[in-house]
Amino acid sequence: MDSGAIRRRLALGAAVFAASGLFALVAPGSAQAATATSCAGREVRTLPFSTGTVHVYKRNGYVCALTLPKTSGTRRMMSVSVQARGNRAVVDKGRYAHRAGPVTVHAGHRCVWIKGSVGRGTVSSGWILC
Numbered sequence: 001m002d003s004g005a006i007r008r009r010l011a012l013g014a015a016v017f018a019a020s021g022l023f024a025l026v027a028p029g030s031a032q033a034a035t036a037t038s039c040a041g042r043e044v045r046t047l048p049f050s051t052g053t054v055h056v057y058k059r060n061g062y063v064c065a066l067t068l069p070k071t072s073g074t075r076r077m078m079s080v081s082v083q084a085r086g087n088r089a090v091v092d093k094g095r096y097a098h099r100a101g102p103v104t105v106h107a108g109h110r111c112v113w114i115k116g117s118v119g120r121g122t123v124s125s126g127w128i129l130c
Contacts, residue, residue: 038066038101038102039055039057039064039065039066039101039102039104040057040059040062040064041057041058041059041060041062041064042057042058042059043055043056043057044056044057044058044129045114045125045128045129047114047116047123047125048123049116049117049118049121049122049123050121051069051070051117051118051119051120051121052067052068052069052070052078052116052117052118052121053067053068053070053116054066054067054068054080054114054115054116054123054125055068056114056125056128056129058129061106061107061108061109062104062105062106062107063082063084063104063105063107063112063129064082064101064102064103064104065080065081065082065101065102065103065114065116066080066099066100066101066102066103067079067080067099067100067101067116067117067118068098068099069098069099069118069119070118072097072098072099073097073098074097075095075096075097076095076096076097076118076119077093077094077095077117077118077119078093078094078095078096078099078100078116078117078118078119079091079092079093079094079100079115079116079117080092080093080100080101080102080103080114080115080116081093081103081114081115081116082103082104082105082112082113082114083105083112083113084105084106084107084108084110084111084112085107085110085111085112085113085127086110087105089113089115090103090104090105091103100116100118107129110130111127111128111129111130112125112127112128112129113125113126113127113128114128
């Protein structure tokens with residue numbers, strides 16, 4: 001292979017690499033939308049409250065939940081917790097800009113209690129999915 005062919009292949013590789021980086025910069029919203037739901041399974045409940053929403057998913061006995069704020073971008077206190085009846089709650093709490101969670105527990109056929117908060121707004125489900 002002569003040096004001209006090597007240069008052409010290197011130039012082509014660099015162009016493909018640059019184009020892939022450009023696509024990642026142009027469409028960050030679509031990438032965010034794809035990762036907004038990090039829970040496996042189907043959505044079984046939506047728990048809206050004044051400052052956000054808790055989304056609850058279920059698959060093969062596992063329950064997963066995440067809290068999304070109504071407006072994302074500014075860091076504020078958020079939390080989500082899932083407790084299967086008879087077990088301790090699993091909690092994700094901190095200062096987040098986009099979401100709290102996901103939190104997953106194995107519930108089997110037991111009821112679960114979901115809680116979520118964004119800032120001062122909170123929601124508590126009571127025992128559900130029994």
